[in-house]
Amino acid sequence: MGSLILSQVFNAIMLACTLALIGIGFSLFFGVMDIVVFCLGDIAIASAFCILGITSLTGVYAALNGIFPMVVSNIILVICGGVFGAILVTVMYHTVVAPFEGKNINASLLSTVAAGYVIRELIGIFYPGGRDPQNFPNLLPTGYLFNNTMLSWRNIIIVGTTVLVLMLLYWFVNRTKAGISIQALSQNKEASIMIGIDWHKMVIVTFLIGGFLLGIAGFLTASYASTLRFDTGSMYGLLGFSVAVVGGLGSIYGALAGSLVIAFVEVFVTGFIPGGAAYSGVAGFLIVVLFIIFRPEGIIGEKSISKV
Amino acid sequence: MAARLNDKITAALVALGICLLVYISLMSSLLVILIIVALLVVLLTYCEKTGLIDTVFQLMGKNTTLTSVIFGLFIISLPFLVKGNNDLLHIMIIAGIMGIVALGLNFQIGGIGQINFAPAVFYGVGAYTTAYLSVRLGVSPWLGTIAGVCLATLTGVIIGLPALKARGYYLALVTIALQTIFTLMIINIPAVGGPNGIPGIPYYQIFGYSLHSRVEVFGLTLPYQVNYLYLVYIVFALAIVAASRLFKSRYGIAWNAVDQDPVVAATQGINLTSIQLLSFCLGAAFAGMAGALYAHYTGFISNENFDFSQSLILICMVILGGSDNVPGVITGALLLTMIDQKLADYANYRLLMYGLVLIIILLVRSKGLLPKRIRIYGERDTGMSNGDAKLAAGAGGKR
Amino acid sequence: MTNFLKKRSILILACVVVSLSLMSSFLLAGCSSKQSASAKTVKVAFIGPLTGPDASEVVGPKNCFDLAISQANASGKLPYQIQSVYYDDASNAGTAANDAQKIVSDPDIIAVTGFFNSAPCAAAIPIFKNAGIPLVIWGAISKDLTQAANMPYITRVVPTTFQEIQPMATMVTQTMGYKKWAVITSTSTYGQDTLAGFKAGIQGVPGVNIVSVDSIADGTTDFRPVVTKLKSEDIDAVFFGDNLTEAALAVRQMQELGITNVLLTGTSALTDPAYIKAAGTACEGMIVSQSGEDPTLLPNGQAFVAAYNAKYPQGSYGSYGEYAYDSTNIIIAALDGLGANPNPKDLATKIAAINYNGLLGTTTFDANGQTTDKLTTIMVVQDGQFISWDNSQYKTGVRKLPPV
Known part of the structure; x- marks a missing residue:
């Protein structure tokens, strides 16, 4: 029984890692711009499709492998996915977010939901066989550490990457000028602009970083599932938004805490309640509803929403 | 007197024009509908620039009897106009049902300014209640419908309660989460059919006459959809009257006050809890009624009819048509249902087109085709001229 | 004055709109009236997911339907x-119900053959039954679709999930002796139906029990919590009742977590090369059951394959093509002898009582409208290919299945 619980804890941590990065994406955009971009899940999935597309172009992938060792070429691929995510997010910003800035939030909410549909359907229509589930290539090393099936190299790398990205983000937000400007903007936009922070530049920087994060999130999720479906983006995005809210919208560590909560609930309901697999989704969303009703500021409440 | 007559003719012509537009959109292909929508956007923008739109609204408002007679005649003659084509009648029935739900949803989106992402839950509760009662327990469809409306209203309280706590994005997430939970629970509960849905729902009967029988008039055999067309549009008409009255009533004004600023509204003596719950409950009752109609019309329901994408389509109807404006919501429901049904021929591109149309209309007219109008008070009672009414509105006169 | 001007311009605008609309509606009316001029027609409808996730599965059956109709029209009997008409249910029950309403409103349609998915089929059956239109099912295999109450209108030429799973379930439990089972299935109609079919299949075999059942929503990619749970339960074998992608992922994740010494079994949903591609080496030795038989091995099969390949050089007839072909031919055979103006009710009675010798052998329908022809094949994955159990090295003992 003990080893079973331990194994399920591992499963939950892995699930949390795939959710944490997208949750941070939601928090980042909300912190700076006070908006929720609902199509982030689709952007992450689209980035994973970009990586898949490059590997399926046999000529390009073989050439990459010819020039660089396997590890380096795989890292280049992941960076390609991140760059694609960053470009896509910037395009989204200019088409469906910027035109509605400062207006009714309902319009930007709907336009980003619609943008998610557009991204998803474009993949489904134009990617060859895009509506069928795709096998995601195994770019991470196979094999196990200490011959323990929970400690596969892939899992270790996924956790490692998530932690690394978090640390880099921490360094960026707290130690660089751009990061501190972004923090200032999220606290008081008018005052920050007055002291000479270039708001538009910072918004673009945020979107580029967020997009890169999403690209990596898409890659990690697809690698962990070893499959890729064009239509999972909306649920992935919804879970990402949920973990951001449960943790505390606007807080980077909150997103991590939130993803742990949701992942533990879902995995333990599946693993320990007989027939619970069918109810894991219900349990996860019930937690979200309860959090919003009783603790809307989240686990790590950075920003109170009670403006009254 | 002559001017009065002139008004009447103009109002009648405008009403006729609207009917014809509906008819043409119904008969024509997707491309033509999209062209009509584009022309409509241009026309409306032009009318707004020149102020014509206010005049039109006033004309229509003064001659409600005349215009409603014209619209009524149009619906009555529709089966003959489309030569009993059951496909087109089906589109109109679905448009009517969607219209009822959208009017209810508008109490939340337009009224208190909160986007509720779970209207399909209300719609589904109404449908599932009556389907369960009439299929499993053999209750009459009419009683089932009443039960459906009641239970949907109750659901309105359940979903409305978190709305008191959360606003904006948080409310969006709560309602999306509740919507997802609802769909998952339907799939998981075998008593309501699970993933199989509920087939074989009985049809309505009036004194032993099943609404599911063909109609023979003037030597023309019309499909059974005709009966449902009339039934749905009678309910739709009642819903329109109720919604417009609510908009003009104390409650409608209180909703708008809450939308503007809840704190100010509360200090004015508005009970925030009850007034917000009211908007959810009334909206839910409308949706529950529509759901029951849908269940007894198609004879089959399943979780796919009431999922998140259905909610999204309903929200689009309200936002695209124009929130907090009854004619706007109706326009949105009619247009989007038609576009949706015609898109069935291009199934591979359906959702893509949906997304693109939504983004484009949001970019071009972010407040909808027929945006929210300035409230004008007291015009009807006193018969004030145009200028006086505006003056009264400017002075904040209250009926 | 300005007010007056405004009103005039509205008047003009309204007139323009009205006249334009009138013109275009006359144009439209002219176009539509041209189409509706023909003599008494007899239409047979084909319904299935022509678009959507299952579209690729229905290309073969649709071609076979066309083939049967064109052969009948050419023979002149x-x-x-x-006339053939096509309706698309997009694997969606609501769409199927709407399609069925359209079909029964068309007085020319005399019979329907169709349905790949069970949920749309269940939605449409009451509508066809009420209208008295015969439906011959070629692809939907949920057991409850054919019932005595639906006779004579609803009949089916394809074995049900129960009939399909039964021979395999008997073989692995009774003959091979696998006792402790786990079931991983889907919350969908298909998943719940295969679960019931498997339970029925192992019922009465002494000592066999199912220790865990997990129903997981379609589209799930992470099966590790479930698989981890199975690992602690010391099971002999697993039955997969869900669709191709989900089963492939679960099988792969089992291998990844080190569960390799249990027997894997599944349904006909997995007999597709795409499944083996997705599951990789993890599905080696997996046993599945499939209704029907390779047409080239059937007595009347050579002629069918030749005719099909002549008409559709590219593209296979798929897993259910043979059933679509036979169901259409049963309708045609029943129409023979009903005169120039057949009636759907007479046709239904004749179909229900038919004794038809076709591609799949002799088809008759029992009191529920279910075919009495229960042809099924058990297959096993050997070297990344599905081959018949009887020809496999697993049967001869050259290769070993996981120990009991």
């Missing part, structure tokens, strides 16, 4: 030419 009926006093009219049958």
Whole structure:
């Protein structure tokens, strides 16, 4: 029984890692711009499709492998996915977010939901066989550490990457000028602009970083599932938004805490309640509803929403 | 007197024009509908620039009897106009049902300014209640419908309660989460059919006459959809009257006050809890009624009819048509249902087109085709001229 | 004054709109009236997911339907030419119900053959039954679709999930002796139906029990919590009742977590090369059951394959093509002898009582409308290919299945 619980804890941590990065994406955009971009899940999935597309172009992938060792070429691929995510997010910003800035939030909410549909359907229509589930290539090393099936190299790398990205983000937000400007903007936009922070530049920087994060999130999720479906983006995005809210919208560590909560609930309901697999989704969303009703500021409440 | 007559003719012509537009959109292909929508956007923008739109609204408002007679005649003659084509009648029935739900949803989106992402839950509760009662327990469809409306209203309280706590994005997430939970629970509960849905729902009967029988008039055999067309549009008409009255009533004004600023509204003596719950409950009752109609019309329901994408389509109807404006919501429901049904021929591109149309209309007219109008008070009672009414509105006169 | 001007311009605008609309509606009316001029027609409808996730599965059956209709029209044995009409249910029950309403509103449609998915089929059956239109099912295999109450209108040429799973379930439990089972299935109609079919299949075999059942929503990619749970339960074998992608992922994740010494079994949903591609080496030795038989091995099969390949050089007839072909031919055979103006009710009675010798052998329908022809094949994955159990090295003992 003990080893079973331990194994399920591992499963939950892995699930949390795939959710944490997208949750941070939601928090980042909300912190700076006070908006929720609902199509982030689709952007992450689209980035994973970009990586898949490059590997399926046999000529390009073989050439990459010819020039660089396997590890380096795989890292280049992941960076390609991140760059694609960053470009896509910037395009989204200019088409469906910027035109509605400062207006009714309902319009930007709907336009980003619609943008998610557009991204998803474009993949489904134009990617060859895009509506069928795709096998995601195994770019991470196979094999196990200490011959323990929970400690596969892939899992270790996924956790490692998530932690690394978090640390880099921490360094960026707290130690660089751009990061501190972004923090200032999220606290008081008018005052920050007055002291000479270039708001538009910072918004673009945020979107580029967020997009890169999403690209990596898409890659990690697809690698962990070893499959890729064009239509999972909306649920992935919804879970990402949920973990951001449960943790505390606007807080980077909150997103991590939130993803742990949701992942533990879902995995333990599946693993320990007989027939619970069918109810894991219900349990996860019930937690979200309860959090919003009783603790809307989240686990790590950075920003109170009670403006009254 | 002559001017009065002139008004009447103009109002009648405008009403006729609207009917014809509906008819043409119904008969024509997707491309033509999209062209009509584009022309409509241009026309409306032009009318707004020149102020014509206010005049039109006033004309229509003064001659409600005349215009409603014209619209009524149009619906009555529709089966003959489309030569009993059951496909087109089906589109109109679905448009009517969607219209009822959208009017209810508008109490939340337009009224208190909160986007509720779970209207399909209300719609589904109404449908599932009556389907369960009439299929499993053999209750009459009419009683089932009443039960459906009641239970949907109750659901309105359940979903409305978190709305008191959360606003904006948080409310969006709560309602999306509740919507997802609802769909998952339907799939998981075998008593309501699970993933199989509920087939074989009985049809309505009036004194032993099943609404599911063909109609023979003037030597023309019309499909059974005709009966449902009339039934749905009678309910739709009642819903329109109720919604417009609510908009003009104390409650409608209180909703708008809450939308503007809840704190100010509360200090004015508005009970925030009850007034917000009211908007959810009334909206839910409308949706529950529509759901029951849908269940007894198609004879089959399943979780796919009431999922998140259905909610999204309903929200689009309200936002695209124009929130907090009854004619706007109706326009949105009619247009989007038609576009949706015609898109069935291009199934591979359906959702893509949906997304693109939504983004484009949001970019071009972010407040909808027929945006929210300035409230004008007291015009009807006193018969004030145009200028006086505006003056009264400017002075904040209250009926 | 300005007010007056405004009103005039509205008047003009309204007039323009009205006249334009009138013109275009006359144009439209002219176009539509041209189409509706023909003599008494007899239509047979084909319904299935022509678009959507299952579209690729229905290309073969649709071609087979066309093939059967064109063969009948060419032979000239009926006093009219049958027209074929197609309806798309997109694997969606609501769409199927709407399609069924359209079909029963068309007085020319005399019979329907169709349905790949069970949920749309269940939605449409009451509508066809009420209208008295015969439906012959070629692809939907949920057991409850054919019932005595639906006779004579609803019949089915394909074995049900229960009939399909039964021989395999008997073989692995009774003959091979696998006792402790786990089931991983889907919350969908298909998943719940295969679960019931498997339970029925192992019922009465002494000592066999199912220790865990997990129903997981379609589209799930992470099966590790479930698989981890199975690891602690010391099971002999697993039955997969869900669709191709989900089963492939679960099988792979089992291998990844080190569960390799249990027997894997599944349904006909997995007999597709795409499944083996997705599951990789993890599905080696997996046993599945499939209704029907390779047409080239059937007595009347050679002629069918030759005719099909002549008409559709590219593209296979798929897993259910043979059933679509036979169901259409049963309708045609029943139409023969009903005169120039057949009636759906007479047709239904004749179909229900038919004794038809076709591609799949002799088809008759029992009191529920279910075919009595229960042809099924058990297959096993060997070296990344599905091959018949009887020809496999697993049967001869050259290769070993996981120990009991």
